Amino acid sequence: MAVCLGLLLSAPGTAVAAPAPPPPPPGAVDDNGARGGATAGDGAPADVARLEDVRLRLDGLYREAARATDAFNAAEEVATTQAATIADLHERIELGQRRLERLKDRAGAAARAHYRSGGLPPGIRLTLSDDPANFLDGVERTMTDQRALHTLITRLGRTQETLRTHAANAVSHQEELTEARAEKDAARKEIRRKLAAAEELEESLAAEERARLRELEEGSQRDAQEAWLGSRAPEDGGARPGDQAAAAIAYATEQLGLPYEWGAEGPRSFDCSGLTQQAWAAAGVTVPRTSQEQWRTLRRVSEAELRPGDLIIYHADASHVGLYTGKGSIIHAPRPGRTVTVAGAGSMPILGVVRPGG
Structure with missing residues (x-):
């Protein structure tokens, strides 16, 4: 799911007496064996600008990985559904085949009985009878046999048609399953590619630079939070959540400290929508697997109406929750x-608010 490394970084620069030489690229090693780049304490404009560029690149990589994670989760959900549907269809086909065999056995028995009677049509056999009682009894049996045979033939036809329909549906769902698995594989490769690039970029920084980057990130997030609290924050005060919302919050609270893992929905790791989905599942409420589907399908409320238990969707592409x-x-x-x-x-930039459970 989506990731936010914070808003734009900012830090005051310090004046210098004379132009300084351009900093070496991240990760470069000078003649003294030291890595090039800013340290946590220098704050030179060029260093701040370089860290800002790194932050933007990291943010872009993690956002792309988050979008790919949403695509992976959506494809996985489709694949799971299609696999279950195919299994059900195969079970129906197997049951239908057994029923068809039983009907064929009954049809064969009827054919053998007809053969044993000499193969004469029922009407001819009736006209050859000299006993009126036998004649009338034969008429009744013939009509019953004809109705039974007609019912048998009808059932055979319906069973065969049902089997053909199930088989066609199984093929269709198999095609969708194959497509979903291909989308999953493509999304998985994209996620790994973006995360590898982000990891490489972060590892190119010196430890002091990574610390400085984290400080700037946290500082910008604090600034954004203060601005939000001063403008659009809801006046929920000490509002108590409802029973279901309280259960969802309690579940999420129990997961504090567990690692993020893309595509994970517990119990030992989570991505963002996996956490919110499982939190509300613990409250007995089903919500979609991805943040984009949560935004698309759940009831929307304004920020002013925000209350405990609601889901806040972030970024224009609804890629975080x-x-x-x-x-x-x-x-x-x-x-x-x-x-x-x-x-x-x-x-983080808020797209909107949705409320599970009504």
Whole structure:
């Protein structure tokens, strides 16, 4: 799911007496064996700009990985559904085949009985009878046999047609399953590619640079949260969540500290929508697997109506989600390398709010 590394970084620059030489690229090693780049304490404009560029690149990579994660989760859900449907169809086909065999056995028995009677049509056999009682009895049996034979033939035809329909549906669902699995594989490769690029970029930074980047990220998130609290934050005060919302919040709270893992929905790791889905499942409410589907299908409410238990959807592409716990906070699974944590509800760009469970 989507990841937010924060809003644009900003830090005041310091004046320098003379132009400084351009910094070496991230990860470069100078003649003294030291890595090039800014340290946590220098704050030179060029260094801040370079870290800002790194932050933007990382943000882009994690966002792309998040979108691919949503695609993976959606394809996995389709594949799971199609596989279950195919299994059900195969079971129906097997039952239908057994029924067809029984009907064929009955038809064969009728044919053998007809052969044993000499193969004469029932009407001819009746006219040859000299006993009126036998004649009338024969008429009744003939009509009954004809109705039974007609019913048997009809059942055979319907069973064969049902089998043909089930077989065609199985083929169709198999094609959809194959397509979903191909989409899963493509999304998996895309996720791994983007995360590998992000990891390589982060590892190219010196430890001091990574610390500085984290400080700037957290600072910008605090600024965004304060701005949100001062403008659009809901006045939920000490509002108590309903029973279902309280159960969802309790579940999410128990997961604090567990690692983020793309495509995971517990019990030992989560991605963002996997966490919100399972939290509400613990409350007895089914919500879609992906943040995009949660945004598309669940009832939307305004930020002013925000209450504990609601899901806040982030970014224009609905690629991240957090569970609102009240008093301006959410619990969410941020991104790879991070753990399930508490964050400010306004620390990321809010797309909107949805409410599970009515």
